[in-house]
Amino acid sequence: MLKPQPPESAPVVKKRISDPLPVQIVLIGLTLLFFIGFIFLPLGLVFAQAFSKGWEYYLESVREPYAIEAVKLTLTTVAIVVPLNAFFGVTAAWAITKFNFKGKATLKTLLDLPFAVSPVIAGLIFVLLVGSRTPFGSWLGEQGIKIIFSTPGIVIATLFVTFPFVARELIPLMEAQGRDEEEAALTLGARGWQIFGKITLPNIRWGLLYGMILCSARSIGEFGAVSVVSGHIRGQTNTIPLHVEILYSEYNFAASFAVASILVFLALLTVGVKVTLEKQFQKNSFHH
Amino acid sequence: MEFFQRKRRNILPGFGLSMGYTVFYLSAIVIVPLSMIFFNTIPMGWEPFIHAVTAPRVLASYRLSFSTALFAALFDGGVGLLTAWVLVRYQFPGKQFLDALVDLPFALPTAVAGICFATLYSPVGWLGETLTKWNIEIINTPTGIVVALIFIGFPFVVRTIQPVLEEVEQEIEEAAQCLGATRWQTFRKILLPHLFPALLTGSTLAFARGIGEYGSVIFIAGNLPMKTEIAPLMIMAKLDQFDYAGASAVALVLLLISFSMLLLLNAVQEWQQKEYR
Numbered sequence: 001m002l003k004p005q006p007p008e009s010a011p012v013v014k015k016r017i018s019d020p021l022p023v024q025i026v027l028i029g030l031t032l033l034f035f036i037g038f039i040f041l042p043l044g045l046v047f048a049q050a051f052s053k054g055w056e057y058y059l060e061s062v063r064e065p066y067a068i069e070a071v072k073l074t075l076t077t078v079a080i081v082v083p084l085n086a087f088f089g090v091t092a093a094w095a096i097t098k099f100n101f102k103g104k105a106t107l108k109t110l111l112d113l114p115f116a117v118s119p120v121i122a123g124l125i126f127v128l129l130v131g132s133r134t135p136f137g138s139w140l141g142e143q144g145i146k147i148i149f150s151t152p153g154i155v156i157a158t159l160f161v162t163f164p165f166v167a168r169e170l171i172p173l174m175e176a177q178g179r180d181e182e183e184a185a186l187t188l189g190a191r192g193w194q195i196f197g198k199i200t201l202p203n204i205r206w207g208l209l210y211g212m213i214l215c216s217a218r219s220i221g222e223f224g225a226v227s228v229v230s231g232h233i234r235g236q237t238n239t240i241p242l243h244v245e246i247l248y249s250e251y252n253f254a255a256s257f258a259v260a261s262i263l264v265f266l267a268l269l270t271v272g273v274k275v276t277l278e279k280q281f282q283k284n285s286f287h288h
Numbered sequence: 289m290e291f292f293q294r295k296r297r298n299i300l301p302g303f304g305l306s307m308g309y310t311v312f313y314l315s316a317i318v319i320v321p322l323s324m325i326f327f328n329t330i331p332m333g334w335e336p337f338i339h340a341v342t343a344p345r346v347l348a349s350y351r352l353s354f355s356t357a358l359f360a361a362l363f364d365g366g367v368g369l370l371t372a373w374v375l376v377r378y379q380f381p382g383k384q385f386l387d388a389l390v391d392l393p394f395a396l397p398t399a400v401a402g403i404c405f406a407t408l409y410s411p412v413g414w415l416g417e418t419l420t421k422w423n424i425e426i427i428n429t430p431t432g433i434v435v436a437l438i439f440i441g442f443p444f445v446v447r448t449i450q451p452v453l454e455e456v457e458q459e460i461e462e463a464a465q466c467l468g469a470t471r472w473q474t475f476r477k478i479l480l481p482h483l484f485p486a487l488l489t490g491s492t493l494a495f496a497r498g499i500g501e502y503g504s505v506i507f508i509a510g511n512l513p514m515k516t517e518i519a520p521l522m523i524m525a526k527l528d529q530f531d532y533a534g535a536s537a538v539a540l541v542l543l544l545i546s547f548s549m550l551l552l553l554n555a556v557q558e559w560q561q562k563e564y565r
Contacts, residue, residue: 034370116500117543119500241503
């Protein structure tokens with residue numbers, strides 16, 4: 001979560017009690033050991049495997065038609081899911097933080113619900129809702145609409161899984177900012193959309209951006225839920241992670257890791273953007 | 289954050305619209321689809337339900353998911369506390385880099401994590417080769433599942449402890465030191481109780497996530513019946529046989545476990561707020 005960090009107050013130089021140097025060295029060493037085993041080695045492995053058959057094979061695996069179809073499907077999903085969930089996140093955060101009403105705590109808990117649900121169950125519920133063997137699904141099928149084992153299924157399962165991301169970023173942020181600025185604008189005669197566009201949106205822009213980035217990262221990487229509803233049809237219903245899985249299960253490790261390296265690159269980018277945004281946030285809070 | 293909370297009137301516009309849309313979207317994407325689990329389980333009747341969720345293979349999968357998630361959460365508790373401590377308290381080169389990388393498990397697609405660990409610990413892998421010589425098996429064992437879940441749950445613990453540790457006031461430790469406490473005593477008797485609720489919250493989040501985790505686990509687990517089949521995989525298996533009722537039954541139990549974890553977490557957080565405010 002992007003945390004609103006208060007600006008450091010006057011630089012009081014004070015010596016912090018610290019641990020003896022040997023203790024520090026041992027603890028830092030242990031932490032590094034964990035990072036090497038659980039972060040650096042896996043990352044290194046992805047690239048070592050991806051390039052194990054050379055540059056040309058790498059490029060070939062990434063540019064192969066099925067890989068490109070997978071990238072296209074993933075991008076389509078992201079392009080639909082992120083705006084929908086971002087719009088919802090802003091709306092929900094506005095309702096929750098700008099008004100008092102009964103049941104607010106319950107509503108907040110319900111928003112977090114998808115986090116507590118296993119990805120496989122997230123896929124399952126949509127198979128139960130609109131799968132071809134259900135009444136609603138077979139009716140849709142008669143109308144010529146196919147949801148499960150096709151793109152719409154992947155989109156709704158991803159919508160479910162990434163549902164809370166934007167709202168979760170915005171609610172604490174907007175709670176901290178309060179409603180004084182909006183109320184002042186109202187008394188000065190601003191209308192609803194003006195208040196939102198000129199006061200609220202600029203105040204929440206970094207949080208919104210970060211929420212959308214988290215939402216995209218998860219949409220790109222979602223595996224369990226998508227795996228249930230996709231049907232794994234190559235070139236049609238394969239997202240990037242599913243393509244990675246198929247290549248891996250065919251023992252085509254070099255190609256699998258080559259495609260996975262795209263995902264690793266995107267994950268590193270997400271982490272980098274978070275750091276940058278957090279710095280931006282600190283700078284911004286100086287002006288408030 | 290809300291100082292001087294007095295009863296405020298709602299004067300801003302857009303309540304009906306934003307609230308209406310929120311409830312509509314929440315129902316359409318989350319509530320109605322989730323309720324399908326109940327609607328598919330209820331017509332089963334009690335006995336077939338019990339029969340479905342207590343089949344030996346299903347029970348074994350629950351036990352496995354539960355125990356591996358628990359071990360991973362405990363390990364994450366330790367290593368997360370250590371990492372948060374090192375990142376907040378010490379200065380060393382590359383610290384910000386490590387701090388940023390804590391979020392990697394959040395950002396990395398689970399399937400990628402899965403194939404990484406499976407390859408790393410395979411008998412010819414970077415770590416697996418040495419471990420095989422020592423007769424330690426990781427791949428296709430519950431230990432492998434724990435390894436994957438440690439990776440997945442790690443950031444939850446670090447990111448919940450860090451802010452609490454940052455806010456600990458220097459004076460508390462100074463006072464303890466003045467009164468003659470050793471560093472270790474200060475940590476055990478002053479800091480650890482203060483950090484404990486955050487530690488518990490972080491570990492519970494890691495645990496809850498671990499129970500339902502799928503992508504990172506299935507590659508390293510080997511999915512041997514009765515031995516390394518996790519509960520979400522059982523749902524997958526039942527779906528493949530078009531046993532929708534059975535899949536819902538297994539899912540319902542898993543959901544109930546997750547939700548009770550969340551409720552427990554809320555209770556912990558309330559207790560935490562009472563204690564420290």
